[in-house]
Amino acid sequence: MKGWLDERLHTSSLLQALFAHPVPKRSNFLDYLGFATFFAFINQAVTGILLATVYHPSASGAYASIQTLQNSVAGHFVRSLHSWGANFMVVLVGLHLLRVFFAAAYKRPRELTWVMGGILLIATLGLAFTGYLLPWDQKGYWATTVGTAMAGYVPIVGDFLVRLLRDGTQVTGATLTRFYSVHMLVLPALLLLAFLPHFFFVLRQGMASTDELREAEARGEDVRKISRPFWPDVALRMAAFVLLVGAALWLLAFLYPKGLGAAADPLNKAHFTPEPAWYFFGIYQLLKYFPGKLDGLAMVGLPLIGIVILFSLPWLDRNSSRRAKRRPLALGLAGILVLGLGFLTYQGMNSVPKALAGTGIIAQPSYSKDIQPILHNSCLQCHANIATYSGTLKRVTPGNPQASLLYQHITGSVQPQMPFGQPPLPKTQIQTIKNWIREGAKNN
Known part of the structure; x- marks a missing residue:
């Protein structure tokens, strides 16, 4: 059977690319963040499919179906796993991107690997955002109201984008159905379409950490002294790290199960304070430092500049060195950006958010x-x-x-x-x- 498959699919070369390569001895768990992110995605896929067997994607049935899950021990735990898994995936994708940036693994010849990783980051944030509304509770309803209102600040096409996202001018049952379709079909397809070439590029080009082994071999050094085999040494360490991440996920889901607030109330009789999901708090907090006329700059301009820089980074960074000591400008700017975003996120979580058009009472309406x-x-x-x-x-x-x-x-x-x-x-x-x-x- 092995020979039959190898003759048709060349499985031996694939397995060799996967397992039969050396890895520098100085590698650590940060090099395994990509694999841990893939594990988080598998968790989301499995738990999401299980939840979909009970969930009713309508304004009249969504909240009741989640209540049914909450009343079941197994259903409640699966929902908690899915909710915590979404947060894990956002954090792991972000950490993996920062690790790749620190190691300068976005540079030639891995530009396309980086671009695919950027698409994976955006798809992950999209999955987290669209999933937030699905319980149809107050928190999800108003977070979606705020998140979709942000699109209204895009010049010229802002109103069109809000209507496109909401399937109308307000967040309604039609919005819920649209978000469910995007969450279950469109974004997972986009994520897989980006992951497959991303994984293929890693197989073909190898991880950036192995470049130093190639350089040492070119100098005539014995790479066995500074490396260890991927299989089984590194593979077991990687599996242990993923098991640790999985154990943390299961423990948090067990100790801090996901709750369910009051049902969504568009009239907001309980005066729920509209606020976005936590991963948008940094951008949301920026609004407080900009006068009203510059809200669009904070809401659209700066994030758009960040996205453009993210995807064009391999071509913008002309420094050929991969060593951290020789990249003070790039690492310094990235450090300031990360610390600033972290500080803004912390501030946003601990302060009263600024009201956006379409999310509540507007004091000076346009x-x-x-x-x-x-x-x-x-x-x-x-x-x-x-x-x-x-x-x-x-x-x-x-x-x-x-x-x-x-x-x-x-x-x-x-x-x-x-x-x-x-x-x-x-x-x-x-x-x-x-x-x-x-x-x-x-x-x-």
Whole structure:
């Protein structure tokens, strides 16, 4: 059977590339972060499939299906494993990227390996973000409201992106269905499509740590004195590290099981403070250091610059050396960036977040960004002339909300209460409209 497979698939050369190569003796557990990340993905895939057998991806059934899982010992533990596994995967991917950067393993000839790794990072963050909404609880609902509102700061196409993400202007059951589809189908496919070439490149080019062995061999040195065989020495150490990561994951899932808060409430009667998932807190916290007119720079500009630098790094860094001592500028800038992001994340977790358009009450609303989307979503189907600012202005008295016909109808002080035949507007939206009228109903 072995010969039959080898003749058709050349398995011997594949196994040799996997196992029959030396590794420097100075290698440590940081070199195994990539394998640990792959283990975390397998955990997410297995637990995700198990959860999908019970989960109902609809606004009416999602929360109840999670409650069913919570009432089962096995179901509760599987959900905790999946939730903790998502955090593990985000952290491990980040640490693996930093390790590769420190070792300068993104340089020639491994540029494409780095690019595929960048795609894996983005896909992992996307999986974590889309999965946050699926329990349909308050925390997930408002984190998604904040996260999708961030897209609204993209110039020109911001409103389109928000509608694309939410499948409308607000986070609804349609958003939940869209996120579930992306979480279960699109992002796993993207992750696998990036992982396969990433793994292939590693097989073909070898790990960066083996480059010094090739250099030593070229100098005529005996590499056996400074290396150890991958199989079984390093393979067993790698397996032990993965078992340690797995044990930590299972222990945390057992000691700190994932809870379930109150069901999602778009009216926010409990006054839940809208905030993003923890991995967005650094960017979110930046808003507090930028005046309102520069929110787009903090929310879109800086992250976009970071992504461009991430993918173009192998070509931007012209320093041919891989030694840390000879790369003070690159490592210094990276250190400042990591420490700064960590500090901002810590600050964001321990402070009151800044409100975003579309996430709560807006103190000084913009007509185009805050008011018009509400009116288009709730009023346009019956009141076509409210589509424009001039049409809206006919229904308001600038500076006096109580005298404005629009405000009287949406609050129910004048019947029929609008939007007719639908639930009343959320109190946050009503207060935002009131603030806009009080501020003079400006066309801003």
